[in-house]
Amino acid sequence: MAKKLLLEKAHVEGIRYFDVYRREGGYQAVEKALKMAPNDVVEEVKKSGLRGRGGAGFATGLKWSFLAKPEGVPRYLVCNADESEPGTFKDRYLMEFIPHLLIEGLVVASYALGSNRTYIYIRGEYAWIVAILEQAIAEAKQNGFLGKNILGTGFDCEIYVQRGAGAYICGEETALIESLEGKRGNPRIKPPFPAIKGLWGCPTVVNNVETLAAVVPIMNLGGEEYAKIGVGRSTGTKLISACGNINKPGVYEIDMTISVEEFIYSDEYCGGIANGKRLKACIPGGSSVPILPANLLLKTAKGETRYMNYESLSDGGFATGSMMGSGGFIVLDEDQCVVRHTLTLARFYRHESCGQCSPCREGTGWMEKILQKIENGDGVKTDIDLLWDIQRKIEGNTICPLGDAAAWPVAAAIRHFRDEFEWHVNNRELCRKQNYGLAHYADEIHVPA
Amino acid sequence: MSEEVKKIKVTIDNISVEVPAGTTILQAARMIGGDVVPPAMCYYTKLEGSGGKCRTCLVEVSKGSEADPRPMPKLVASCRTGVMDGMEVKNITSPRVTDARNGVVEFLLLNHPLDCPVCDQAGECHLQDLGYEHGKAGTRYEFKRRTFDKHDLGPYIQLHMTRCILCYRCVFTADQLTEKRVHGVLSRGDHAEIATYIEKSLDNNFIGNVIDVCPVGALTDKTFRFKNRVWFTKPVTAHRECKCCSGKVTLWQRGEEVLRVTARKDQWGEVEEWICNECRFEKKKTSDWVIEGPAHVNRHSVISQGHYEKVVKPTETFKAVHDGRDPQLLMDIHSVSEVNDPNVDLSAIAGPATGEVFKLTKKSS
């Protein structure tokens, strides 16, 4: 069994309630942290090597140390629980099963950053989780771990839960802040960054749910001990939400030393491809990251085993690699159509574009239309090149990374599955009735000597 | 603080200029002038918070600063990026910029109706200029263009949503100049639109300025008498005593008639001083005004050609019109426009011209 730091106790009976959570060792991180100077807590997180679990993988300790601290201006910590990246459902799991872990992490982080008002911004559809979190907050408050003068240290902190209302873009941190201010979720033009000017113009840190929960084991173990888990710059454990055509979809906590192959086929994790089929492709880190064919997923272009960690998943760059992203692991079996799957993602990004900047507003819709045309069996060969050109002109030219997130899945699908696209446009009748199948996508790749 | 007056050096397309700290790349480029100035469809100097959205002003920063010479990995919006000492910027000398900008222009025109022949903004439209310079021959877009439900904004202002590029300038204008904003951007993504939600007229005393800030023909003057093509009219500068505003305007005349009143604009097409609704909409007699003299009209604009009576391509070369610059003429809006047809005599249309009117008056050939 791999080491678990976050979900170890998630299935203890009654862990949702304070008493059980406390009995199982909960809130010791708060006790420990509040005896330290806030900056020492930040240092501890720096030592842990923790990288943001929201998608970008930015070093959390470093991010915290960037927070501006002007005299007399409040600072805010905002927890990003918007979780809307297709394939990702790990934060939900954590909040549903072990809500106090998040609250505990939030108290520690609020203390470290000096936030007396901390917000959890949760996607609007997770309505029932709001109640779970509010219950946990009330309990923490009753027991002196939250509210005024926490543990007699003079530190005050309130946590509020704010519901979104259906907008993926509100996961982008500046759009989230806008939404929290009661506005449309239009990402802001940066700079200034939230660390200088965030919520209501005050210095703000936005962190993912899992990132903040990980602060608890970091405090309990100490940053250095935490950093020993995992490999290289992938320290600690990571939650992976696995879905698609596998036997055991669900949320798994992994230490980042296991191979992708083990993750897919071992009974401890995904349990293999559903219905005895073969693996065709996989998007390993949420819909925005590049899709890989089976052969490049299990092995890098150099022929080495690929592991479930930041470095290994991105080995080969976008040419032959992908990304850890948000840990949304989407598996496609041999009977799935990559064109159709890419179409649903293109539709998603078109639907979720805020519409502020022209490349994303216009380009996402155009890509969807062309993909729909190809999928319908009406495509022509030049459509594939046109798609490529459109995604290329969106990428890097937009206000926020949603433009890139929309471009990458299309780019990767064409890069690795071009013959499947060509088959569609060359077999317009046939492609309405049947799929291209596994083709050569699982074949051993030839590694140049 | 002495830092505030400190001058810093920035080089754009190999031309150096010293500018005060806090200047944006776009402003610095405007100080140099000429070709190195990136086109700006959404940024507006007088509107706080504007810019960053249209992406036409993207430039390449090939050297970040003297202190940190690393190039910036992505192209940046010059209107919202501050200069650093020793920064080196590439605009027209960067193939990456040209490529990205061609893309942006294509995106902006993707759902545009290309109804220039019947658009009141024709000749004053920044998108039209941009299309000439950066567009592609024909369109690669084969799908139905977006349409919107019609919104009536009252007696003064006409909205043609299909032409809107969502620059947000009119929203910032209303926020900044009026007490109660009643229009805004509704919906999101490719359905986003300028509207009031429930029918309301825009009648705040300074709201007329949205017409002047709109870079395209999405917001036009409903009181524009005879709905003339701008290039038939003669612009003069004029003023009057006004209790609410400076009263300094440009009058667009034909003979003795005042067809339209607008604010005066600088060489970047930006309003010099905001004017009130009374000056703009109610004073349509020459006797209302003290005429100062002919107004300078930006030579890039087709207005300055004066003889654009039928929809034919301008006879002068673009090089001549553009002060010797030779932009790539790639997009011929007129050849791909659905409503354009050289057989139509535009001066025969009394206006307000719409696609419908246009079909009816088509000369049978």
Add this chain to the structure above:
Amino acid sequence: MVKFTEDKMKEVQSMIDRYPEGKQKSALIPLLHLAQQEFGGWLSAETMDYVASLLSIEPIEVYEVATFYSMFNLQPVGKHVFEVCQTGPCMLNGSDQIIDYIKQRLNIGVGETTADGMFTLKTVECLGACGYAPMMQLGMHYREHLTKTKVDEIIEECRNKQ
């Protein structure tokens, strides 16, 4: 006329109290959720104007927000709204077939409401339940691992709730 009850007004006040003074606009989205729930499952212009008045903001600020977020209904909807996810991971697990089945069972298209005003069918994008696909949202809760039989049961359950 739309007006919150005294009880709900207390809730409104506690929502506003979550933010520093003068930042009451932040309560807009929570208030719109409450208003939608209280005033018939959708937001009429009257409801939105009322919310604007509670927060001392301009009505346009409310319209801008309400039209941005997909959870707000700007038209009346049926008593039970089936919001079925159709994004990649759900598609891989047969959401298209589930959507077709619901269409056929209720005899309506996507975006439509049954003649008796009971059911509305919507398609939505990923709701964060990809591992439990296919799925739909029904009111405050998710219904996961959908099959045709499960859909039948849900329809039955809604009818019985009458």
